[in-house]
Amino acid sequence: MAVSAASVKELRERTGLGMMECKKALQEVGGDVDKAIEELRKNSGLKAAKKAGRTAAEGIVVVKTEGGYGMIVEVNSETDFAAKNEDFVAFSNNVADAAFAAKNTEVAGLLNEDREAIVQKIGENISPRRAVEAEGEIVAGYVHSNNRLAALVALKGGNEDVARDIAMHVTAVNPRVLTPEDMPAEEVQKEEDIIKAQPDMEGKPAEIVEKMMGGRIKKFLKENSLLEQPFVKNPEQTVGQLAKEAGAEVVAFVRLEVGEGIEKDETDFAAEVAAQLKG
Numbered sequence: 001m002a003v004s005a006a007s008v009k010e011l012r013e014r015t016g017l018g019m020m021e022c023k024k025a026l027q028e029v030g031g032d033v034d035k036a037i038e039e040l041r042k043n044s045g046l047k048a049a050k051k052a053g054r055t056a057a058e059g060i061v062v063v064k065t066e067g068g069y070g071m072i073v074e075v076n077s078e079t080d081f082a083a084k085n086e087d088f089v090a091f092s093n094n095v096a097d098a099a100f101a102a103k104n105t106e107v108a109g110l111l112n113e114d115r116e117a118i119v120q121k122i123g124e125n126i127s128p129r130r131a132v133e134a135e136g137e138i139v140a141g142y143v144h145s146n147n148r149l150a151a152l153v154a155l156k157g158g159n160e161d162v163a164r165d166i167a168m169h170v171t172a173v174n175p176r177v178l179t180p181e182d183m184p185a186e187e188v189q190k191e192e193d194i195i196k197a198q199p200d201m202e203g204k205p206a207e208i209v210e211k212m213m214g215g216r217i218k219k220f221l222k223e224n225s226l227l228e229q230p231f232v233k234n235p236e237q238t239v240g241q242l243a244k245e246a247g248a249e250v251v252a253f254v255r256l257e258v259g260e261g262i263e264k265d266e267t268d269f270a271a272e273v274a275a276q277l278k279g
Helices: 005-015 019-028 033-044 086-102 112-122 160-173 185-196 206-224 239-245 269-278
Strands: 058-066 069-077 127-135 138-143 149-157 234-238 248-257
Touching: 005 019, 005 033, 019 033, 033 185, 058 086, 058 138, 058 149, 069 086, 069 138, 069 149, 069 248, 086 112, 086 127, 127 149, 127 248, 138 160, 149 160, 160 239, 160 248, 185 206, 234 239, 239 248
Parallel strands: none
Antiparallel strands: 058 069, 069 127, 138 149, 149 248
16 A cells, blocks of 8 residues: 555654665555554564654643642644744643643633634644643643643652752653653553564574563653653663652652644655746
8 A cells, every 4th residue: 555755754763774665665655654653673673662642733731830739731833833823822821720720621712702802813724622730739740841741740748859860850751651660561561572573583482572572561651651751860870769758749740741632744846936936
């Protein structure tokens, strides 16, 4: 089957493999990038792939915290240019204020009359998309400097500075779960299947395979669990150790990035201009 150039490009970026190998892998799985990565890991011994998903939509995230409660709100625009518009930023903050005050993560449709006015003024579609929340004794957030990525961390004990440092770590490293025990069983099973299918497992006795797999699963869980990860500002200690030294327990974290899960058609502006000139 034919696969899109965008899918081949994404698979190359996420694996570092050649174009033809990526194209073939996509053809074998019907164009599904994530399935192609799984098969490549099984068949070629590919160790890992970049976790970045396709994030095409523009916009910003807004963080609100007070006491033991925090919320991140995402508001989308069509272009990065509009996302920097003062009216758009003000509207996004107003949406976040309204959602935060009501502790309501259903943000679609909030302040719709204001939204319509901004749409008319800017000339782009504007859409409050989603919100996530965290609650604990202490909650602090961190927003990356481009306002496209943010995290919240909730602690029992400790202080806001520690919570903010850990939130910064979450934005940078993107852990999947809090502890190894929190990893869904189906995710562990999927990783086990991938490990067993890798070339260096072929022909080995079952007990050796199980022993090797056990070590690799342990490494997989450690790399993807917040409390087990080396703290980004001091790799000599884990995030769990950082929290413990501050008299804190991490009870929850959330991370939100603009455009996660949204596909957007890529435009070849040079080809578009050439076509218009030709017409």
